[in-house]
Amino acid sequence: MILDGKATAAAIRAALRDSVTAFKSPSGRPPRLAVVLVGEDPASQVYVRNKEKACADAGIDTVTHRKSADIPQAELEAFIASLSADDSIDGILLQLPLPEGLDVQPCIDAISPEKDVDGLTAVNQGLTAMDMPGLRPCTPAGILALLDHYGIGVDGKKAVVLGRSILVGRPIALMLGARGRDATVTLCHSRTPDLAAVCREADILIAAIGRPRFVTADMVKPGAVVIDVGINRLPDGKLCGDVDYDNVVPFASAITPVPGGIGPMTISQLLVNTVEAWKKRQVK
Missing domain, CATH: 3.40.50.720 (NAD(P)-binding Rossmann-like Domain)
Incomplete structure (x- = not known):
């Protein structure tokens, strides 16, 4: 049996689109994912385009922020922290790998755990280890x-x-x-x-x-x-x-x-996490 991730992911996107449409959001807006892309890595550019397309298919808004590869570490961390504080953003995706010279983990940990749709912050990794509710990788x-x-x-x-x-x-x-x-x-x-x-x-x-x-x-x-x-x-x-x-x-x-x-299943779960984060934030 060949496990078709492409077809399965398409079914998940369709179900998410229906879920987004049916959910009565107090804010009146759809889920919104902020993508941070640092540098000009060709593979990362392709991955981000694929994620943007998948988000659109599921009814999720995306805002992509492109940063120069020579951005200082502190500036990148501060920018990610500003997205964490932005109430109009439900999920944050830091596209990896980062250019050489940038320390990945402090950037990831600048993401609010409730917006960490990649499930990679120390908090969400810890929740995974403890088998407690949280956003999973x-x-x-x-x-x-x-x-x-x-x-x-x-x-x-x-x-x-x-x-x-x-x-x-x-x-x-x-x-x-x-x-x-x-x-x-x-x-x-x-x-x-x-x-x-x-x-x-x-x-x-x-x-x-x-x-x-x-x-x-x-x-x-x-x-x-x-x-x-x-x-x-x-x-x-x-x-x-x-x-x-x-x-x-x-x-x-x-x-x-x-x-x-x-590959397609990874992207579909990014969408699942984004919608989950959006719903939790809407009902607070």
Whole structure:
């Protein structure tokens, strides 16, 4: 079974659009997302355009602020803090990566936790770790939404996560093991011994390490669900994931393609978080 993130994300956007239309907002305005784009990174420019388009499709207003790559650290933090204080803004997205020389975490932590639609502030990461209500990181939330859409349960399953970043690896490990999900999770990294053997034990294998076609067929247990978070550009310009897709497909019971798998789901969860933040702020 190919897990179609593109089609699933489109269904989520449609449901969000209906939800935004039906919600009686006291302010009389739709959700509004502020995007901060620093520098001229071509990939970031594409990602922001895709997010703007998805927001429009879901009935969310976007305001994109473009800043020079040489903006001083203090000025960028102050600008983000001003968006946090702006009552007309419901969500703030700081497009990553930032240009060299800028410290990412202080900029992220200048975002108010209630507007942190990427779920990356220390507060929201802590709420994720404690399994308390809060805005969750978009890619892990997108993975779970895709599994739910296809009726793939994780209760009692053994999940193996490759990669321990705060963007994907650590939070998805916590979210899979949380009460109500109840998977047994192994979090792997570059120093995990006999990695292939650990991967072969997985009922659900999640690859998020940024190495093209790293997961080969001999690392996959027959019948496993394989989630490929990676997106890598090859020398010929083509995109591929962290999984050797063509050779792994025969062994997997379900698998995500690249592109068209987790990427669209990440954006859809950004929209879900924005609408959630908007609704909570409207009813205060």
